């Protein structure tokens with residue numbers, strides 16, 4: 001029997017198909033209020049969706065919480081009673097529950113609850129903040145995936161983790177905790193105050209130091225200044241899919257501190273619960289093909305990857321049961337999903353060039369700081385008959401320190417420019433809850449360029 005990370009692409013896809021069918025037909029189809037309604041609305045069934053996953057349009061936080069009310073996220077949580085569960089539970093699981101019910105009459109309910117009852121919550125979200133529920137069985141899956149993460153990262157139970165992270169109800173914090181637990185490694189979470197982290201480093205000979213990508217450089221400088229002992233650290237985990245520039249900045253901070261550990265990325269996309277890691281710098285985030293299906297889509301249309309990157313990362317969970325994500329739009333961009341065998345010998349799909357939260361950047365608008373969902377903006381412009389072409393350009397204003405969202409449009413023949421500008425501004429506001437800073441009507445061939453976030457959404461350079 002080959003292990004989870006060495007199966008051939010053909011075996012992986014066969015296993016995924018079986019697991020997807022079980023997840024959709026036994027769990028998501030009958031028990032997810034959101035997906036039950038969605039399947040009905042588009043005239044499909046869980047079985048049909050399982051047969052062709054790409055037939056289901058991907059959804060994100062705005063689809064589940066259309067008016068920004070986080071209560072919408074509750075509709076992703078599977079809601080199963082004992083009798084419903086018995087109808088839909090897969091065979092082996094049901095047989096185990098029935099057998100234990102004969103031995104211990106109360107245990108049946110315990111098995112059902114372990115499988116269906118949300119007992120633990122983290123918060124996620126880019127444009128809004130919503131809860132993600134885990135059952136006890138889910139936490140086992142997260143811990144099991146965490147033990148695998150340790151393998152991918154080349155760590156063992158002899159490694160000692162110090163995580164410079166504030167306690168927070170996030171999938172990252174929970175995932176790292178459960179990973180150390182699952183791998184059997186001692187782990188300390190002293191918070192993000194550098195003095196407290198330095199104190200923890202004096203208490204234990206840490207071999208692994210976990211830092212948030214956003215604050216890693218600053219934290220390392222603070223630890224160095226506080227004289228924290230870091231010579232035992234052989235691995236630094238950068239949590240949150242660092243860019244090349246962020247890695248380089250952290251590498252320089254490590255040089256200043258006089259240490260040269262391995263620098264490895266770990267990341268969990270928003271809404272998901274399994275932490276991905278890389279086996280060596282730049283090899284890509286290794287995913288878990290028996291626990292999830294990772295796909296790339298065009299971020300403007302949500303349609304299957306057209307080869308014109310960058311693309312959005314979409315996740316379908318195969319065995320998580322509290323909040324069950326199907327074709328979930330993470331808001332992360334990636335350059336590619338590699339399926340070739342990695343240098344470590346693993347055959348699992350790997351994501352390269354991941355840019356966390358790139359599709360919902362936090363902008364400093366004149367009206368205040370907020371996460372702006374560029375997918376919603378693009379959706380308001382995509383496929384309009386009155387537009388020949390369009391671009392959205394976001395970035396710092398040439399006039400002051402604020403960010404701007406400028407929509408450039410080329411009218412279709414015969415359209416009135418002034419009317420069009422008004423209609424576009426109105427529709428963008430309706431779709432994304434944001435009035436563009438400016439709508440510019442351009443001649444064909446005059447559309448501006450920039451760093452591509454997606455095909456037609458650019459960042460000012």
Ligand SMILES: [Zn+2]
Pocket residue numbers: 278279280283286342343344345346
């Ligand atoms: Zn590898």
